[in-house]
Amino acid sequence: MKQAAFGEDNGQLSPREQLLRRVIDAIAQTMDLYGANYSFGQLYGIMFFEDKPMTLEEMKQVMNMSKSNMSYGVRSLMSSQMVTKLEEKRERKDLYVAETDFFQAFRNFFTLKLQREIDVMQEAMGAVIPQLEDLMQAGDTPEEEKLSCSRDLEKLRHAAEYYRWLQQFVDGLKNGEMFGGPGAERY
DSSP, X not given: OOSSOTTSOOTTSOHHHHHHHHHHHHHHHHHHHTTOOHHXXXXXXXXXXXXXXXXXXXXXXXXXXXXXXXXHXXXXXXXXXXXXXXEEEETTEEEEEEOOOHHHHHHHHHHHHHHHHHHHHHHHHHHHHHHHHHHHHOTTSOHHHHHHHHHHHHHHHHHHHHHHHHHHHHHHHHTTTTOOSTTGGGO
């Protein structure tokens, strides 16, 4: 895309570039639904359609953002594996490219997010379940409290079953077993 600020109504853009802005906005809205910053979604969309790697300075010009915000956005997209920093440089400046395979981008983004959820919840439940069991077995625990512990344990065991299933799903997603749609043969 031409190096003009994304937010501006720029008559210098070609009809194709004006059309692509609609898709870029849709990408940003979609990423926003999943907790990614809207403007970082716009950046990903711009990079998605870029035919060559981009520097932070080029991104800054397109997005009309400060270099520090741009740098933060790129780091955020890199941590989600939506953007990759290349080994090569252009005029001593780092180069970045977007993941353009939506299957791979989906795998990258969701396996990271879901694995984080699994790890956080399993750690918490792993610490709480034995303590609830001990509390329930303690002789000095009132009967009403024991009943509450029993109900809580039942809920947590059901949740643990869900997180075991989710881990299998994530593992299948990581190794490509979960794809049956177009492009599945690539994974």
